[in-house]
Amino acid sequence: MKDTINIIWFKKDLRITDNQCLFEYETSLPTIAVYFFESDIIRQSDFSDFHLQFIVSSLIHLESSLKKIGIQLLYIPLNAVDGLEYIGKYYSIKKIFAHEETGNLKSFERDKDVIHYTNKNNIKFIEYPTNGVVRRLKSRDSWNKIWKSRMSHQIYEAKKTTCDFELISEFSSNSKNCRKYYKHLFETIAQQRNLQKGGEELGKSILKNFLSTRSSSYMYNISKPFESQSTCSRLSPYITYGCLSVKYVFKETQKRMFELGQLRSTAAQNHIKSLEYFLSRLHWQSHFIQKLEDEPEMEIKNLNPDFNSIRNDTDTGLIDAVFSARSGIPYIDATVRELQITGWTNFRSRATLVSFLCNTCMQPWQSVASKIAQLFTDYEPGIHYPQIQMQAATTGINTIRIYNPVYNGKQKDIFGKFIYQYLPELRTVPIDFIHEPHLWDLFETLEYPHPIIDIKQANKEAKDILWKIKGNTSKETKNKIIKKHASRTFHSDRKNNTSSKKKHTSENNQTTLF
Ligand SMILES: Cc1cc2nc3c(=O)[nH]c(=O)nc-3n(C[C@H](O)[C@H](O)[C@H](O)COP(=O)(O)OP(=O)(O)OC[C@H]3O[C@@H](n4cnc5c(N)ncnc54)[C@H](O)[C@@H]3O)c2cc1C
Incomplete structure (x- = not known):
């Protein structure tokens, strides 16, 4: 006869404070916490060591915090359904507590498989909302109100288990081996780069x-x-x-x-x-x-289908040059280097990089989204794909922004500090030429390429193409996108007035703020 247990499944909620699972679970029943290292997810083109090292360093801390409330964290190197089957060999699973995840299409598929598995095996699968995201949202009109009420809710305090329970030894030694493997991997990656730790x-x-x-x-x-x-x-x-x-x-x-x-x-x-x-x-x-x-398909399809007619060819040579920090445009190359070294860059640089690749160079955003995701330690599919589509102008509802990285550099990095920081090969270039080193008399002495493209000319052409498509998009298509996705006015002023009397969309504020 197998012992009955409950499971707390950690995914993207690697904390103790304000974790609803740790507040709601049944403290008097044997409970284990699990993290699945899922090869199906790890193998996806948007996943990288940057993410893995952050996850592992977070788990190591989570493990010791969980110990304090009497819960053991198990590291399981299996896809979720296989992992549950594996646990099921030793224990009878009664309930699983988890948070809803809005991830890439693969994780969406995985979630459906888990629901199927738990239904089939009579396991109660309880999922709590994540931050302000609403599953099966009926209308965007009510979203701000829900977000506000979620933010005003009390912080969930983790409860201590009252159940003394020892794991089967084979089970915990497998977990220890998995932990050892990933901890070593984390330490190796951490030595190579200056990434944020979890x-x-x-x-x-x-x-x-x-x-x-x-x-x-x-x-x-x-x-x-x-x-x-x-x-x-x-x-x-x-x-x-x-x-x-x-x-x-x-x-x-x-x-x-x-x-x-x-x-x-x-x-x-x-x-x-x-x-x-x-x-x-x-x-x-x-x-x-x-x-x-x-709209999970946003990961692969243009939100406004009228843009399907352009950017159908990928120039791998050009993309490789950009991701090797060899575009010959210092602001772009410094951004790529910053990402490669630290896993982070600010909003404006992310937007400029995408605009450069997808608007100036007219590359399909689908050919660069994963490459960029790999370089973001903070990669969050739900922010990433909508933002990529917004910067690539394919949402159909936002104003079209085509950045000029040279102009950006001159405006936002007046003294070239960012360029000097990440492009040591340009350290001898005088400040007057740091954003356009190819104009410097001694340019040929540098180990640095000529600009890969004539930005002004390319941006002019892109502007004509993109605005024409946007202009020809039918009202019906635009209204459909607005109804489903556009933000309704939000204020975060001192009186905390988050509601709006007039219902109207303010999607363009997002970019005009910058
Ligand atoms: C093409 C593109 C892709 C992006 N991909 C991601 C991503 O994968 N993951 C990610 O977290 N952010 C992404 N962003 C948004 C933004 O650039 C980062 O959140 C921000 O730069 C992170 O740094 P920070 O925590 O210091 O931000 P802060 O400015 O301090 O903001 C605080 C928090 O607010 C949220 N936030 C900030 N800006 C935005 C924004 N524009 N949209 C949505 N949420 C925001 C983030 O959670 C952030 O941590 C992307 C932006 C662009 C233009």
Whole structure:
């Protein structure tokens, strides 16, 4: 006779604080926590070591936090259904607690398989919502209200188990071997690159440090590639992998705004404005993920099908040059290097990189989305694909933005600090030529290529093509996209007024803010 157990399945909720599973599970029943290293997911083209190292470092911290509440974390190197079958050989599974995940198409398929498996085996599968994302959302009109109510809910405190329960030894030694393998892999990757490391405690200390000082110039520096490295929150991977819940970050930010409000100085008022700006980004987090939740095919198909007629050929030589930081355009090459070394770049640089590849160079976004995803430690499919489509102009509802990376560099990196930081091969180039080194007399002495494309000319052509398609799109198509995906006005002002009397869409605010 097998013992009956419950399972807490950790996916992208690698935390103790504000984890509904740890609040709702049955403390008097034997419970194990599991993480599945799923080869089906790991093998996908959008997955990379950058993600793996963050996951493993988060799990190591999670494991010791779980121990404190009496729960053991098992590392299982199997796809979810195979993993459940494996556990089922030793135990009779009664319930599984997990969070809903809005991931790529493969994870969507996996979720359906798990539901099928649990139904067939009479296992109760209980899933809780993730941040502000709403499963089976009926209408976008009610979304802001739901988001606001989720953010105002109390923080879930993890409960201690009251059940003394020992695992079958073969079972726990297999998990130890898996842990050892992945820990070694993590240490190897961590030695090679300067990537952000995971873990709830680290996430909390980065948040604390951001709210106390770094955030004061958040708004002012948000698009500057050098300064934003330290003045942006840098919380994205912690939010992506759920080391921190958005609700927790939101509440801590509100507390800080209240404290600053007591000071009444101009500096404090400006600091509050920066934090309001930050709160609006937290709102966007779920707003974007909701798009993929409502339309998973966004990962592969243009939202506005009228764009299917263009960008049908991939120039692999050009794409390889860009991803080797050899485009000959310093701002683009420095962005790629920054990503390769740190796994992060700011919003503006991400948007410029996509615009350069998909608009200036007219490459299909489907040919570059995975390559970029691999370089983002914070890769979040629900933000990534809607953002890629937005920057590639295929959403049909946003204004078309075609960035000029040289102009961007001159505006946002006036002294070339970002370029000098990531392109040491340009260290001898005088500041006057740092954004266009090919115009410098001594350019031929450098180990650096000529620009891969005439940006001004290519952008002009792209503008004509993209606006023509957008202009010819039928009202019916546009309205359909707006109804399903466009944001309804949201305010995160000091009175915390998140509702709007007039219902109207404000999708373009997202880009006009930058
Ligand atoms: C083409 C493209 C792809 C992107 N892919 C991702 C991705 O895979 N994962 C990801 O987390 N962000 C993505 N972003 C959004 C944004 O660039 C990053 O969230 C941000 O740069 C992360 O740094 P930070 O945590 O310091 O951000 P902060 O500016 O400090 O923002 C705080 C948090 O708000 C959220 N956020 C910020 N900006 C946005 C935005 N524009 N849309 C939605 N949420 C936002 C993130 O969770 C972020 O951690 C993408 C943007 C573009 C243009």
